[in-house]
Amino acid sequence: MNKNLQILKNKPNNWKAARGLLREYRKKQQRNSYEIMKYGLPLINKNSKRLSKEELFEVMEQVFLAGLDVSLEESNSLLLKLQKQFPKSLRVTKLSGLFEEAMGHWKNAQIIYQSILKDNPSDQIAQKRLVCISKAQGNTKLTIQNLNKYLSHFQGDTEAWEELLDLYLSQQCYSKALFCCEELILAEPDNYQHHYQIANIYYTIGKRSDLIKARQYYAHSIKLLEEQNLKSFYGLYLTTNKLKTLFSRNLNQSETQINEQLLQFAKDKIKKFYLQKEDNNTKTTVLELLEIDN
Incomplete structure (x- = not known):
């Protein structure tokens, strides 16, 4: 068991262990939402003065994201605090977009991300979120458009090319799917x-x-x-x-x-593979289909 988590099991109000646990989760990019909420909220509400301004922001952001999985009410409360303490923060603006998504308010989320892109057209997170929104809405055409816009700025994102490839294949757009494959081969030959x-x-x-x-x-x-x-x-x-x-x-x-x-x-090669198998029925069937004598 995690050392800090073990301490917290016996002493749930140990703020140093809570801080250490959340730091470790951030470092490893682990989204253990229940534990983050359980030990992060007391850290914010009772021990915020023990944290630097930078770390307090990181903890509040971390607990906010956990709340999207566990408690939207707590996330909303934290978002209001973040907006008050960091009114000009672009990161907080993006968090407000995530909250609107979690609430299913797609239009509101789109407006937030589009406002970000108006000032910074190459903002990667905002562009990715627009892709996620159109995907969540089941709008394949718009998802393809958003992915193409995203890839015009971030051509090296192989996951995005793979996603676009799958969408083109689902629409039987083979020439465009081939282009995606060619980009993937260029990136990862x-x-x-x-x-x-x-x-x-x-x-x-x-x-x-x-x-x-x-x-x-x-x-x-x-x-x-x-x-x-x-x-x-x-x-x-x-x-x-x-x-x-x-x-x-x-x-x-x-x-x-x-x-x-x-x-x-x-x-x-196929014959060699199946001759090593113990399942004689499968072996015989495959070899017969390939017209290979066993």
């Missing part, structure tokens, strides 16, 4: 998942040229991670088999040879 994802999209589009690209990306995903990457071997098998079945007349001798080699390579 050694991430095998990105190569696997772009291969899936090319496979879904399904034209001959797209299948060749899919084959290339599945192969590169395997090059980056051969073990524990069965899905890329499946993708490579399906792609090479589809090229062989549907487009063999459009492949020259060299292309046909490469395709056959990759097809056999994928089969061999």
Whole structure:
């Protein structure tokens, strides 16, 4: 058990232990809302003078955020205190936006974040919150717009690119989804998942040229991670088999040879994987589907 938490179990009014516990949670970015509320409120209400102005703000902010999970009433009370003590604080303005979100007052929250962006168009938190609001409202079109605005300022945010990619895929906007994948590969060229994802999209589009690209990306995903990457071997098998079945007349001798080699390579790897399995029914079924002799 955490040392400070152990002290507080026996002496709940020990302000030093409460301060230490909250400091540790902030350092580790842990949102243990119930404990933060339980020990943070007495620290604010009874021992605020023992804290520096900077730490008092951090504790009040921390307890406010915990209150969004545990007690909106306490969060509201803390927000009013923060607004009174730090009337010009941009951080407090953002907290007021979070409170409006927690209350489900989407329009009020949007107005707050938009006012922040009016003065600072590249404010990352305000832009992210607008994305979260449109997402919470189920407005896919607006979420895509907000993500594009956000990424115009923060192109290196791979999580945002992944989110935008998923949204484009849900709308079957494959050309735009491909662009997201390309950005992800530029940002993280050694991430095998990105190569696997772009291969899936090319496979879904399904034209001959797209299948060749899919084959290339599945192969590169395997090059980056051969073990524990069965899905890329499946993708490579399906792609090479589809090229062989549907487009063999459009492949020259060299292309046909490469395709056959990759097809056999994928089969061999899948066979090796399933031959190690103890589940004979699954093993037999998969090998039969792949037309591989056990």
